[in-house]
Amino acid sequence: MNFALYSSEMKGNARTIASYAVGMLMYMALFIWIYPSFAGSQSLNQLLQQMPQGLLQVVGYTAGVHHIGDFLSGEFYSLLYLIIMGIYAIFAATKLVAHLVDTGALSYVLAMPVSRVKIAITQAGVLLSGVLIIAFVTTAGGLLFVAWWVPHAGMSSWYFVQMNILGTLLFTLISGYCFLFSCWLRDERSALGLSALLTLLFYGLRVIGDLTSKFSFVTRWSVFSLFDPQKLMHGQGNFIGNSLFLAVGTLLLYSVAIVIFRRRQFSL
Amino acid sequence: MIVLQGVTKRFSSGRGLTDLSFTVEKGEVFGYLGPNGAGKSTTIRHLLGFLRPDAGSAYINGKDCWTQAASIHEQLGYLPGETAFFDTMNGLEFLSLLGSMRKMRDTKRRDELIQFFSLEVKTPIRKMSKGMKQKLGLIAACMHRPQVLILDEPSSGLDPLMQQRFVALIEEEKKRGATMLLSSHVFTEVERVCDRVGILKDGRLVTVQDMAGLRQVTSKIVTVSVGSEHDLTKLRLAGIPIVAQRHHEVDVEIKGNYNELIQVLAGCDVHMLDVRPRSLEELFMHFYGEKEVENDELRAL
Known part of the structure; x- marks a missing residue:
């Protein structure tokens, strides 16, 4: 890690990271704020009961809505959270390497007396820091807003934190393959395209698997299957196993990306 | 180094x-x-x-x-x-x-x-x-x-x-x-x-x-505009190679022999004088051409 480059990159990305974090916080606040108006009514659960099971899995409401944890995991963590974190991971990973290769600005960095491995580790560090900061702000904001506005809504803070840890690890893994593409592919467009395509494919596989029992096996091929917010909010789901799997996967992907960056030939 | x-x-x-x-x-x-x-x-x-x-x-x-x-x-x-x-x-x-x-x-x-x-x-x-x-x-x-x-x-x-x-x-x-x-x-x-x-x-x-x-090997092109045909003849007689002529204006090729040109021009009615270096392409042709010739000679042997 080169700290001069790290702090400069973090400074350069601060505004982006902050806006994603603030966006997350605002959505989170909005959902927690509107929760009391749902909490009193049985009609939501009745409506959910009438929906087919597959669709419920897609929208993340297998367990119904009995407390704010169900509501947040179903409404926020099953879609919006994934979209915002996904977009951040894809764009930030592309910007940190492929964009610099495309514009040629990387030539100045590579001409410094800093090894390529250190440069790659630094850029990876910036990407991971962004994911962690956004995830941390979201978690802390969620806990804070719930404690503040709906303190008696019956949410387990520990399960909420578990759900967030697994969500964060899911996106360190996703950022890992985006970073790998960014280090590997020739230009920004292909890196961005492939990262987005693979993420959409993973998401699509989960949706298909959830919708039809005939294809439920395809869910296993999707990284999104390792993150089931509703189950996690009920203390179910393999938290430790899945966390370990995602953490090891993240480490592997980043290591491969760094090796690729070290060996790559640059026409800068 | x-x-x-x-x-x-x-x-x-x-x-x-x-x-x-x-x-x-x-x-x-x-x-x-x-x-x-x-x-x-x-x-x-x-x-x-x-x-x-x-x-x-x-x-x-x-x-x-x-x-x-x-x-x-x-x-x-x-x-x-x-x-x-x-x-x-x-x-x-x-x-x-x-x-x-x-x-x-x-x-x-x-x-x-x-x-x-x-x-x-x-x-x-x-x-x-x-x-x-x-x-x-x-x-x-x-x-x-x-x-x-x-x-x-x-x-x-x-x-x-x-x-x-x-x-x-x-x-x-x-x-x-x-x-x-x-x-x-x-x-x-x-x-x-x-x-x-x-x-x-x-x-x-x-x-x-x-x-x-x-x-030494690269020549420069000097463009000179003179007053009369008589001046042009002076240049020719001095043996200065003229590579192009437009009425009373000529391009001459100079390869280190500046004095010679200046001496001739001193006796002429010079209206305009411009020196331009050979372009890289010309310079390059000079060497590349030479090499080609050498290769051809080798092939002939």
Whole structure:
């Protein structure tokens, strides 16, 4: 890690990271704020009961809505959270390497007396820091807003934190393959395209698997299957196993990306 | 100081470098000339350790350019041919970033250079003109007093005044003892500052010449407009080769024999006089043509 480059990159990305974090916080606040108006009514659960099971899995409401944890995991963590974190991971990973290769600005960095491995580790560090900061702000904001506005809504803070840890690890893994593409592919467009395509494919596989029992096996091929917010909010789901799997996967992907960056030939 | 030994590189486009070997001695200023696409930047990318040769090796200070790049870069200043920076920064932030990546504490030389080029360093880089970016790049390349400077098309984008400054900078760096490789596709750009010149075409080194030798073999074209036909006859009689004629205006070719021309012209009614150097293409044809002839002779044997 080169700290001069790290702090400069973090400074350069601060505004982006902050806006994603603030966006997350605002959505989170909005959902927690509107929760009391749902909490009193049985009609939501009745409506959910009438929906087919597959669709419920897609929208993340297998367990119904009995407390704010169900509501947040179903409404926020099953879609919006994934979209915002996904977009951040894809764009930030592309910007940190492929964009610099495309514009040629990387030539100045590579001409410094800093090894390529250190440069790659630094850029990876910036990407991971962004994911962690956004995830941390979201978690802390969620806990804070719930404690503040709906303190008696019956949410387990520990399960909420578990759900967030697994969500964060899911996106360190996703950022890992985006970073790998960014280090590997020739230009920004292909890196961005492939990262987005693979993420959409993973998401699509989960949706298909959830919708039809005939294809439920395809869910296993999707990284999104390792993150089931509703189950996690009920203390179910393999938290430790899945966390370990995602953490090891993240480490592997980043290591491969760094090796690729070290060996790559640059026409800068 | 800078050594290339049989460096060969093939790209899928068919372009690349073929068995490229030359040496730049310590303290020498080496001009690296060639038309666009000849392989100048590719050579430089090998020296910087961005590309790995398919065959052969490149060394700077005895260190291998591919495997020991980071260590070489401690004593290397580099100006890329494409001026691309981190657009979100201003000039000073950019220089500070590079300075701290180099763990450079002394900013005296950097500040001197900023003054020397009168660059408004607080301007955001995305708002800088091409010339300003070029100055910024030159400051970045020289601010740590490197032993070796590799400058890819250094004076492109600079106005005539700044080109003068650039020449002064190169002379200063040379006095300091820096070894330099300057690439260009314009002969006049390197003519004033280089000790030796290498000419590249299609990834092959056509020739390496010292500047004095090159001046002797390279002719200049002098365009003279005279008052009468009589004056033209004087030129002809003096044996000065006329390569083109437009009424009373002629182009004559001069190869070191300036005195001869001046003496003849002293007796003429000169309306206009213009000297232009041979273009790189003409210069290049001179050497390339020669080589072709040699090859043909060899084939005939």
